[in-house]
Every structure is written in C-alpha cells, then in structure tokens.
Amino acid sequence: MDRRTRTILVLLTFSLLTLSCSSVSDDEVISQTSNVLILRNANVIDVIAREVSEGVDIVISGESIHEIGSDLNCARYPSAQVIDVEGQYVIPGLIEGHAHITQLPEQSLTIALRKGVVALRDMAGDGYYLRVLKAAVNRGEVIGPDIYFSALLGGQELIMKDTRVKLSTPPEYDLGEAPWARLVDSNSDISQIVLDAKDCGATGIKLYAYLSADVISRVTAEARRSDLKVWAHAVVYPATVEEVVAARVDAISHSSFLLLPEGWSYKDGSRALDISNYDSLGQRRLFQHMVENDVAFDPTLVVNDQMLSSMTDRSGREAMKEAMFRSVQTAYEMGVTIMAGTDMPLPRVENDTLALYRELVLLVTRAKMTPLDALRSATIINAQMLGIDDVIGSVNENKRADMIVLRANPLDDIHNIAKIRFVIKGGRIVN
Ligand SMILES: [Zn+2]
Secondary structure (H helix, E strand, O other), X not given: OXXXXXXXXXXXXXXXXXXXXXXXOOOOOOOOOOOEEEEEEEEEEEOOOOEEEEEEEEEEEOOEEEEEEOOOOHHHOOOOEEEEOOOOEEXXXXXXXXXXXXXXXXXXXHHHHHOOEEEEEEOOOOHHHHHHHHHHHHHOOOOOOEEEEEEEEEOHHHHOOOHHHHHOOOOOOOOOEEOOEEEOOOOOOHHHHHHHHHXXXXXXXXXXXXXXXXXXXXXXXXXXXXXXXXXXXXXXXXXXXXXXHHOOOOEEEOHHHHHOOOOOOHHHHHHHOOHHHOOOHHHHHHHHHHHHOOOEEEOOHHHHHHHHHOOOOHHHHHHHHHHXXXXXXXXXXXXXXXXXXXOOOOOOOOOOOOHHHHHHHHHHHOOOOOHHHHHHHHHHHHHHHHOOXXXXXXXXXXXXXXXXXXXXXXXXXXXXXXXXXXXXXXXEEEO
C-alpha cells in the first residue's frame, strides 16, 4: 500500500467514525432516520439481573436489541442513528397488568403507548373486538400496546344478570354462549369451553364469579392442557380464595377481597370488608399457599384505593386502606409474586395521567416494595404472567426493543417513572 492510499484509508475511516458516532443530544422530539439505533451512554436498569449498567451503549437493529456494551465500535454500524442519553435511564416498556379497553377510544391506546405501555392484559370485554384490535396493533394499523386478553367464565347469577356481560355479547350469540363471556357450571362441557376460549384468541381464562371449587379446578386443569393461563378474582364465590389458590390458578386479582370475612357472599357487598382480616393467621397461611402453589397476586391498588375513598366514614376508610396496603406488604415480604395492574381506564387525552404510574407509586410508598421490585412487577413479572417474557419485559440482548428513556432514575424516586424522554416499541421511536 503506498502512502497516498494509506492516507486516504485513514481519512476515510476517521470520517466514517466521526460521522457514525455523531449523535443527537438535544431534548426535542426525535424523528427516526435509520433502522439501526444506538442509544449512547445509557444507564440501563436490568430487571432480570437486578442491576444498573452505567454508561453503556444499546444497539437496536430492526425490531430487536442487537448488542449492549461499553466502548462500542461505532464504525461497525455506519448507517446507525445515534442518540446520546447520557445521565438518563433506560427501563423496559411497561405492561399494564389489569386493563379493560373495549369501551375506550382507539386513541387511548396510542396515548398509553406514548406514556410507556407496550403491552397490556385485558381482563374481560368484547372478545370479538379485542381479537380484531389485537391483530390491527400487530399489523401496525393501530398504534398502541400489544393486546393480550382473557375469556371470562362465570356462573348463572353473573352471566344472566350482569350488564357488562350483555354488552360483550354480540347478537349472534345467546347470552352465556360467546366464548369470551361464557356460562359454566358443573354440567358444562369444560374441555369444549376451554378450546373455544383458545380459538377466540384469548391468552387466558378469567374466572369471575359464582363458580364452585370443583368447576375452578376442572377449568384450570383443562386450560393447562391447552396452554392457556388462568386468572381469577381472589374470591369467586361460592369458591373461597383458599380454594382458588388450591386449584393453582396463575394469578388472583384485587387486594380488597383479602379483607372479606369467611362465609362472605356477593349479597353482603363491600360493607362486609373486615379490617381484622389484615395480617391474621389465616391471611399469612393464604400467602404461604400462594408461594407454594406459584399463584401470583394482582392487587389493583389504584382501583381499590379509589373504591375505599368513596366510603363516607373518613377514619374507617383510612384504617381500611391501611389494612389493605399492609396486606399487600405482607404478601410481598412473604415472597408472593406481585403483578402491577390498575383495573382503571387508559388515558383518554394526553393530559390524563397513566394509572399505572400511580399503581407503582402505591406499591412503593404504601405496600413498601422496593422501586426495583415494583418496576419488575410492571415489566418482567407481568410478561411472565402473559407467557411473553422471552420476547419483552426486560432490556437485554435479543429481546424486542421495547424501552423507555427516563430523564431521572426511578430507583431513586419511583415518581421519576413519569419523566419520559421517549419510548421505543419494536425498535421504532414512538412520538
Ligand atoms: Zn377488572
């Protein structure tokens, strides 16, 4: 190689390096110009390793995280768009563990995504619409979180009387026959009901109300065979929470149900909430069984907090809330897997706050979870509950590039979860 060629080569390499490593560092809205993105100098919160990697570079190629490392050789990615995120924190995209979206405008999905929600678990609604919407999101026609939904099963008293069930049943189905709003009792063909739920595109079965312990364990066993999850209300009356846990469902919902006295029925309503249930021996035994049976807990603190706030007796309601939060704290300290879900609507307009932020704040400030564990609940734990933790739920190589860049560390203060610079879903920046 003569001197001139060498000089040209050196110059060329140098210019490639400076070109490819020059980065966007302003805080304005970023428009994506390349299929390869590099987030430079990121502080990555790894929710699986439970550690923060400081000042690393994340290479996103297409939909996936290609590489995470320090002192990355930019020349290997000459066409990459580089964004400097120095001093900022990268966390996985959030997963809303308890949503109901069928009554919401489509724009709610887009707003939720911009606020960091990359997937959600819908806990009962019109399954026909949910299936169509899920496919539209997957095709990129609707911009929003990925949708995973449940097929609801209930007894006669629920299915024939609940107006929400009527609303979710299209005219071509008799009440109780739609696969996602289904009547089940001890005489039902349970294996067919489970197959229908699977066929309608549901990820899990939701056991809601007026079901016996026997029906619950038969449905759960059948769902396992069809690779469907089983999600239950904590009390499915007449089945008790102990019986629901004994059936080894995947998760139970609603912390307020933990305050119900033994022998409670729906007729007693929430007036029967009993503060003495908090931290009782019975409750500790229940949490122990949840750990042993691998049953997760979806406490839905935001909706339950709001429900208790409507009680007129001020001191009574504060004591009740305290008991509820401390129940969740006890469950957490005893090692029960905690999900983060709100049972609240997604934001309708940009200025609405995301209920999931508040859920995380309550999990930390009232149920005394560490910010990292609360963050795990809203990411990798919820991903596990949906069976998608090999694809999303953490910022790791080869996973889908779903992440949030935050301007401040959520592990220092969980309120920082709302300080979003930008969101990435499937390798694309969401604006
Ligand atoms: Zn719900």
